[in-house]
Amino acid sequence: MISYSLFNLLMPLSVIYSLILNSLVSLHLFSPPSPPSSQTCSAVSSGVAIVTGSNTGVGYATALALAGCGRTVVIACRSEEKGRKAVDDINEETGTKNAVWVERLDLNSFLSVRRFADAIKGKYDKISILVNNAGINTSGISADKLDQCFQVNYLSHFLLTDLLLPEILASGSGRVVNLSSVMHHFGSDFSSRSDWISAALPSAPNAYANSKLAAVVFTKELNRRYGEKGLRSIAVNPGAVNSDIWRSFNPTLRKYILGPLFDKVYLDTRQGATASFAAATGLSFSPSVVYLQPYWLPFNKLGVGGEGEVMYKGTHPAFEMLGVHVGYASVEPRVPEGGGEGLWEASKEAVGIR
Structure with a gap:
């Protein structure tokens, strides 16, 4: 585990680094690599895509991009009213009709997840893309008496993926995208089932970082278990994004301090969705690719992969926080080494899968 004290040290340095680097770009004194080509619609075919938490923020931008490329998109969110507005906005912007619809999903409740899955199964026998996007950065106790942050960000997405697995595999080349974060680097060094069980308990320490670490471990375990059946899973750090995930912060703090700072160094929601869209639609990623992030990195470049993605060696938490x-x-x-099996068994127990 990388300590939070290091994170607290790195964050202000990352802000300075990002301000300087983006200023150099705006002055045409530095040119980062061009975006990879698979951010176009060329690799996208028809099929059903589900994006959780897609009435707003990065999820909305991801759903918009998928709908604009011809996908049938399910807006999965808590508020049907907000979901219907998202549907109307996407249809208006893309010119699509009857290709985007909303289904209620509350990740705070396993019962809601099961009802959502039943509704989807009643409509579709194949699902091409599942983007496990929704998340929160505050904690509490869920409807199932677990840590709310860990359940919303990870456990409910584990359950949803498991319930829809037959339909995802039926597509022949299903894609599962799990939203992680730079904070996964600061998660606990969990490997055993009991370790991960403790992460789900109410008010467990380090819940946000552990939920994002679980998303990456889950991604690798999905590939290990189902890769030979055509499923591909990729985890994504969307970057530091100026989105509704910060809505729980003090309004005055957001307006006068965080807001101006976010405008300078944070990504907008469409920029934050580029890695998710690529992970969902790219057809020829190198087999070693399990994690995408949105920033230019200053060293350890290995080369260019099958989708045009720049590939780097090693982990780079300091440069995944902010940048160009x-x-x-x-x-x-x-x-952590060997943590996939323990996470899988702990997750099954937590969500009630026998």
């Missing part, structure tokens, strides 16, 4: 947006680049995530 280049669409997406592949790096190595930080995951």
